[in-house]
Amino acid sequence: AQSVTQLGSHVSVSEGALVLLRCNYSSSVPPYLFWYVQYPNQGLQLLLKYTTGATLVKGINGFEAEFKKSETSFHLTKPSAHMSDAAEYFCAVSNTGGFKTIFGAGTRLFVKA
């Protein structure tokens, strides 16, 4: 069975500060890992994904995440937060070719001016 744990339901940063959103996963098979973002009243859209190969993956809007197998983690970072980054962020896991993608509980990011 697969599961995702996101540490911190709310994260608040100042504009220009580092963003770090934490995600740990559990999977009995090599996972595919994803970060999705949800803006108010919208659906989820993909920020970035890890499947195989390079463990540091870059996504849209300056976000990146690093797959660390030894720590079963896939934390999301951005060097400098922007007001427009305020949204809900979901970490997700699926197995290779799997029919089901499991989402974490989400982390709401607040960006202060």
Added chain:
Amino acid sequence: EPEVTQTPSHQVTQMGQEVILRCVPISNHLYFYWYRQILGQKVEFLVSFYNNEISEKSEIFDDQFSVERPDGSNFTLKIRSTKLEDSAMYFCASRGTSLDTGELFFGEGSRLTVL
């Protein structure tokens, strides 16, 4: 850019009524999904659909729920005899092929309010 579209955007219904939520997935996609998000809570997997049959479903997806792909474009979620706790945002998603990397493309959701 191709997108997943959902209708209605918001539906209000009385407890015990039947509801059908509709989705038009991206045209060349083969895998279809329904997820549910109760206000302020996590996005929960309901069901996946491939090759005209359910490929996986969660414990939430009981006999009250059904899915159908009645034609080549629509993908529907039917909720029979709605309950108050069915109030949620329902998201449809689609995915390309078995060779892709599993990215899901989501619609903007249908908000269901059961009174």
